[in-house]
Amino acid sequence: MLPFRSRKRKRVPEPESNQHHGAEANQANQGNSPLSSSLAANLTTFQTVFANCTDFAYRELKVGQEQVPVLLLFVNGITDEQTINEDVLKSLVNIHSSNLDVSGSNNIEMIKNQFLEIGNIAEMTTTGEVADAILTGSVALLLEGTDRALKIRTKGIEGRAISETVTEGVVRGPREGFNESLRTNTSLVRRRIKTPNLKMEKFVLGRVTKTEVNIAYLEGTANPKVVAEVRKRISLIDVDSILESAYIEEMIEDEPFSVFPQIDHSERPDKIAAGILQGQVAIFTDGTPFVLIVPTMMFQFLQSSEDYYDRSIYAISVRVVRFFFLNLALLLPALYIAVVTYHQGLLPTQLLISITAAREGVPFPTIVEVLFMEVTFEALREAGIRLPKPVGQAVSIVGGLVIGEAAVQASMVSPTTVIVVALTGIASFGIPSYSYALAIRILRFAMILLSAILGLYGMLLGLLVMQAHLVSLRSFGVPYFAPVAPFNLKDMKDSVLRVPWWAMGERPRLIAKNNNNNRQRQKFFLKPAPPDENE
Amino acid sequence: MRKLVLMMVCLSLLLTGCWDYQEVDRLASVISIGVDHIPGSKSILLTVQIASPEGKGSSKQTGGQGGGEKRGGVYTVMNSEGKSLSEAIRNLGAQSTRHISLSHCKLIVLGKGLAETGIGDILDELKRDKEFRRTNWLLTTDSTAKEILEKDIALEQVPARGLDLILQNFTKAGRILPMDCNDFLARLNEDSHVSFTPLAQLTDIDKQVTSQLEKAAGRPLDSSGKSKTLMIAKTAVFKDLRMVGVLNEDDTRALKWLADSLKGTSIRFTYTPQSQTDGDKGEILLDIVEGTTSIIPQISEKGIAMSIATVAKVSVHETGKSGVRVLDPKVVAQLQLQAAEKMKLQLEHIINLAQKELKSDCVGFAETLHNCDPVEWKQIKDSWDDTFPSIDSQISCEVEILSTGIMNDPTLRGEPEE
Numbered sequence: 037m038l039p040f041r042s043r044k045r046k047r048v049p050e051p052e053s054n055q056h057h058g059a060e061a062n063q064a065n066q067g068n069s070p071l072s073s074s075l076a077a078n079l080t081t082f083q084t085v086f087a088n089c090t091d092f093a094y095r096e097l098k099v100g101q102e103q104v105p106v107l108l109l110f111v112n113g114i115t116d117e118q119t120i121n122e123d124v125l126k127s128l129v130n131i132h133s134s135n136l137d138v139s140g141s142n143n144i145e146m147i148k149n150q151f152l153e154i155g156n157i158a159e160m161t162t163t164g165e166v167a168d169a170i171l172t173g174s175v176a177l178l179l180e181g182t183d184r185a186l187k188i189r190t191k192g193i194e195g196r197a198i199s200e201t202v203t204e205g206v207v208r209g210p211r212e213g214f215n216e217s218l219r220t221n222t223s224l225v226r227r228r229i230k231t232p233n234l235k236m237e238k239f240v241l242g243r244v245t246k247t248e249v250n251i252a253y254l255e256g257t258a259n260p261k262v263v264a265e266v267r268k269r270i271s272l273i274d275v276d277s278i279l280e281s282a283y284i285e286e287m288i289e290d291e292p293f294s295v296f297p298q299i300d301h302s303e304r305p306d307k308i309a310a311g312i313l314q315g316q317v318a319i320f321t322d323g324t325p326f327v328l329i330v331p332t333m334m335f336q337f338l339q340s341s342e343d344y345y346d347r348s349i350y351a352i353s354v355r356v357v358r359f360f361f362l363n364l365a366l367l368l369p370a371l372y373i374a375v376v377t378y379h380q381g382l383l384p385t386q387l388l389i390s391i392t393a394a395r396e397g398v399p400f401p402t403i404v405e406v407l408f409m410e411v412t413f414e415a416l417r418e419a420g421i422r423l424p425k426p427v428g429q430a431v432s433i434v435g436g437l438v439i440g441e442a443a444v445q446a447s448m449v450s451p452t453t454v455i456v457v458a459l460t461g462i463a464s465f466g467i468p469s470y471s472y473a474l475a476i477r478i479l480r481f482a483m484i485l486l487s488a489i490l491g492l493y494g495m496l497l498g499l500l501v502m503q504a505h506l507v508s509l510r511s512f513g514v515p516y517f518a519p520v521a522p523f524n525l526k527d528m529k530d531s532v533l534r535v536p537w538w539a540m541g542e543r544p545r546l547i548a549k550n551n552n553n554n555r556q557r558q559k560f561f562l563k564p565a566p567p568d569e570n571e
Numbered sequence: 572m573r574k575l576v577l578m579m580v581c582l583s584l585l586l587t588g589c590w591d592y593q594e595v596d597r598l599a600s601v602i603s604i605g606v607d608h609i610p611g612s613k614s615i616l617l618t619v620q621i622a623s624p625e626g627k628g629s630s631k632q633t634g635g636q637g638g639g640e641k642r643g644g645v646y647t648v649m650n651s652e653g654k655s656l657s658e659a660i661r662n663l664g665a666q667s668t669r670h671i672s673l674s675h676c677k678l679i680v681l682g683k684g685l686a687e688t689g690i691g692d693i694l695d696e697l698k699r700d701k702e703f704r705r706t707n708w709l710l711t712t713d714s715t716a717k718e719i720l721e722k723d724i725a726l727e728q729v730p731a732r733g734l735d736l737i738l739q740n741f742t743k744a745g746r747i748l749p750m751d752c753n754d755f756l757a758r759l760n761e762d763s764h765v766s767f768t769p770l771a772q773l774t775d776i777d778k779q780v781t782s783q784l785e786k787a788a789g790r791p792l793d794s795s796g797k798s799k800t801l802m803i804a805k806t807a808v809f810k811d812l813r814m815v816g817v818l819n820e821d822d823t824r825a826l827k828w829l830a831d832s833l834k835g836t837s838i839r840f841t842y843t844p845q846s847q848t849d850g851d852k853g854e855i856l857l858d859i860v861e862g863t864t865s866i867i868p869q870i871s872e873k874g875i876a877m878s879i880a881t882v883a884k885v886s887v888h889e890t891g892k893s894g895v896r897v898l899d900p901k902v903v904a905q906l907q908l909q910a911a912e913k914m915k916l917q918l919e920h921i922i923n924l925a926q927k928e929l930k931s932d933c934v935g936f937a938e939t940l941h942n943c944d945p946v947e948w949k950q951i952k953d954s955w956d957d958t959f960p961s962i963d964s965q966i967s968c969e970v971e972i973l974s975t976g977i978m979n980d981p982t983l984r985g986e987p988e989e
Contacts, residue, residue: 376594376595377592377593377594377595378591378592378593380593380595380598380600380672380674380675381672381674381675381702381704385600385602385622385675385677385732386732388595388600388622388675389600389622389624389645389729390624391595392595392596392598392600392622392624393624395594395595395596396596396624398596401594402594402595489589490589491591491592497584
């Protein structure tokens with residue numbers, strides 16, 4: 037394992053202070069104040085805290101023969117009404133024994149231990165805790181004469197059902213994808229990895245959003261240093277809100293100004309489970325189906341989970357095609373410009389004549405043509421993603437047919453340029469990871485400019501700088517360009533290649549814990565063979 | 572300081588740009604160069620064939636370019652004069668709206684007059700040009716290069732490309748050895764200082780053929796409007812950068828046997844049967860499938876002798892009117908013998924021609940001698956031109972019939988096939 041690079045950014049956690057403004061400050065103050073033993077006082081407190089919150093609800097009732105006043109606090113919509121009605125209210129109303137103490141010293145234990153027909157209960161002592169509990173979907177139960185409250189988990193937020201992934205479709209392989217509920221997501225992974233070694237640690241990030249974040253890893257397989265680093269980086273995050281895993285991604289990545297994504301994400305439970313099984317750490321964020329997985333190496337972005345479900349020979353050929361596409365997407369327009377404007381001698385004569393004929397009458401230099409078409413293409417793509425589907429179709433017709441065809445007809449661009457840009461567009465769709473494709477898109481424009489200024493020399497210069505940057509990148513201590521640089525023959529089994537499953541003897545060396553016992557994934561020599569006839 | 576160094580590195584890398592920027596539509600791609608010698612102070616007449624993109628793809632016509640002449644295909648021929656080739660090329664720039672680019676040039680046609688006066692200066696200038704490729708074919712003509720480059724070639728839009736294809740085909744199979752600049756110069760730098768190029772001719776085949784047909788048909792036939800045809804069949808021999816002679820088709824083939832390989836050529840001979848059962852007299856054509864030639868010098872007190880041995884493996888291509896039974900071992904033996912005899916005759920003829928008439932060692936004896944006996948070579952090196960014509964040669968040819976094509980015995984006599 038390579039040493040962790042010291043992080044340049046200084047990130048000293050700020051102590052919880054009164055610097056927070058407005059509502060945040062209020063909450064911070066409440067966090068410290070203990071509950072009152074008077075129910076009425078407590079109710080007033082919370083009514084003040086939740087003033088102007090229409091979804092805040094409370095229910096007062098008297099329990100048992102002693103008619104002990106009880107107060108239930110909850111937020112409508114994020115609690116499960118059925119649980120409140122059938123389990124909490126019913127059990128409370130049905131208390132008939134006279135064991136409750138009017139003075140109220142033992143009542144809370146009795147209710148907790150004897151009467152409530154609900155599994156998940158905890159005690160709280162401060163108003164802050166109570167407010168947090170209500171806001172995360174629990175019901176708070178307060179009793180007259182007690183300065184403690186019960187937190188009854190009845191989380192029942194309406195969520196999306198588990199459905200097929202949108203961004204990572206497969207022909208063969210599990211179809212379910214994560215949804216916006218963190219617990220559902222962790223359960224989808226837990227269902228696949230049935231060992232107590234699958235650890236999930238909870239973090240709550242965002243002072244206002246209080247987003248729950250879980251990190252999941254396989255103890256004994258994941259590198260403890262990486263796990264510790266993930267813990268450290270996540271605990272340093274101090275923001276008011278986390279709405280998507282991208283917030284976390286940008287705050288824990290190694291090289292914030294690099295164009296390359298250094299943390300992969302997925303909405304496929306099988307992909308995340310596979311990552312955890314080879315020693316990676318998954319970061320689940322509540323409220324988003326996208327789960328981060330670290331450390332990430334570049335080649336992961338060029339792999340699709342289906343590669344592992346197809347037969348290896350097909351997977352290898354598809355990966356080779358993808359690498360070819362990657363190069364096309366990055367270099368084709370640059371190569372076209374370089375060859376057409378600087379190195380015409382490199383073209384076959386017939387092709388040169390065709391390109392010349394196609395360019396005849398086009399008023400702009402090739403670079404302008406290419407940029408014009410590339411930008412148009414980017415605009416069309418953006419429109420295709422953002423617009424509602426029916427409009428999107430119209431856009432593709434207008435864009436593809438009218439602009440492409442008409443621009444050629446009007447001699448605004450040459451047909452060759454249209455072909456080059458279209459081919460580049462198709463090639464860029466061949467990259468399975470959207471975030472990696474974005475990096476390539478940006479670099480493509482850099483390459484175009486370089487080759488327009490300097491020809492092939494500029495293109496190679498750009499590639500050289502890009503390569504130098506790639507090999508210097510790290511993701512949580514793991515070289516980004518591994519296993520190619522540093523070269524590791526054994527890890528090559530799952531890079532451009534994807535050897536058959538019976539040959540995947542070991543976990544990736546750079547990710548998994550550097551310990552021989554743990555590296556082995558399966559028995560060696562599992563290669564199937566026809567039965568021996570002598571036996 | 573560090574920033575300054577970094578900036579200087581970046582600038583030095585990036586500021587070199589753009590100087591050779593050239594859009595393709597500002598480029599005139601020369602496909603072929605022709606050079607002729609003309610009397611006067613400007614002794615070089617340059618003819619270039621330029622692929623013109625208009626007419627292909629777009630219907631726009633930009634009109635005649637810089638005095639260029641529009642042809643039947645999509646090409647333009649331009650001429651210019653100069654004291655030297657580079658001056659002529661520069662003068663061409665004065666007529667052309669576009670940058671003259673030599674990087675797509677495929678072949679150089681050398682006019683007869685120029686070839687006879689010497690081509691050293693032309694090759695020197697071309698070799699120094701950074702755009703020029705040494706893989707350009709060299710082609711000599713017995714007329715002028717201008718005529719050759721102004722000639723359309725059937726089925727090709729750019730005639731020079733047609734010539735390029737013809738010469739490329741010859742590298743695979745054919746009786747002519749095509750020469751690119753590299754090969755030409757390599758041969759020229761060998762000990763004999765003799766090299767050769769294919770010879771392009773404009774022949775009036777059509778007129779000849781029509782008159783023959785008229786005789787056969789007994790009535791006049793219309794042959795008007797047919798122009799001369801471009802043909803590459805012969806070889807021009809250069810000694811010390813000067814053309815010294817032309818080899819006809821048979822000698823060209825024999826030259827290829829000696830200088831390159833037997834493969835791809837053929838042997839045609841008249842078969843004479845030894846007995847009645849062996850078929851009739853007739854023309855036989857054998858294709859050489861593979862073969863080897865070896866030249867071994869033998870030095871004795873009498874002088875130097877070359878023993879030349881060829882082994883050809885052939886397949887029967889035509890049996891003509893002979894009707895020979897090509898499966899009969901006796902017949903096969905006769906065929907092989909007679910074919911070998913014919914080969915030997917042809918080889919003898921070319922060697923004789925080289926020694927007596929051209930007095931130039933195009934058959935590569937000098938190189939062989941140098942390789943086999945460097946000590947002896949050193950002694951006779953300086954007097955090689957005098958020694959060469961007197962060298963004896965023993966030729967032995969061997970022909971082996973490997974196959975008879977996809978048919979066995981001929982069916983000319985109406986016999987059922989076996």
